[in-house]
Amino acid sequence: MQTTSVPGALVWLxxxxxxxxxxxxxxxLVTQVDRGLDAESAYMLRIxxxxxxxxxLVVMGSDAARVAxxxxxxxxxxxxxxLIDVGMELEPEPRELxxxxxxxxxxxxxxx
Numbered sequence: 001m002q003t004t005s006v007p008g009a010l011v012w013l014x015x016x017x018x019x020x021x022x023x024x025x026x027x028x029l030v031t032q033v034d035r036g037l038d039a040e041s042a043y044m045l046r047i048x049x050x051x052x053x054x055x056x057l058v059v060m061g062s063d064a065a066r067v068a069x070x071x072x073x074x075x076x077x078x079x080x081x082x083l084i085d086v087g088m089e090l091e092p093e094p095r096e097l098x099x100x101x102x103x104x105x106x107x108x109x110x111x112x
Contacts, residue, residue, distance in 0.1 A: 008056040008104055010097050012089065013047060013065045015040075020050040021097035023105060028098040044072040057082055058104065060089040 009022035018033040031050050035043040047069055051057050057073070059066050066085060074080045092100075 007054070008058070008101065009051040009054040010058045010101050010104070011047065011051055011060070011069065012092055012097065013061040013069055014091070015062065015065055018047045019091070019094060019097055020047065021094070021101045022051060022054060023101065028101050030094040030097050040068060041072070044068050048073050048076060055082060056084060058084045058086055060086045063088055
């Protein structure tokens with residue numbers, strides 16, 4: 001049986017833009033979300049939607065942005081258990097996010 005749920009995603013964000021890395025059938029997709037002229041709530045909603053179908057979300061970036069994202073996610077999905085806050089981190093390169101996601105995906109696969 002095939003599931004439509006994506007196992008995990010990595011989200012890095014600050015007040016002006018975000019990077020969301022998630023697994024897709026072809027490999028890893030890293031999406032950039034620019035805030036532009038959006039109010040914070042609209043910006044956070046756009047980021048949350050990029051990772052809406054994930055079972056686990058590793059969240060990193062500036063303190064204020066992480067907290068705002070986590071509040072928005074929990075208010076929409078009521079699933080705080082899916083969030084893993086790793087704290088403040090400087091912006092990684094998209095390739096680094098993709099590498100981290102692959103590492104996390106391999107580490108979370110059950111051993112046979």
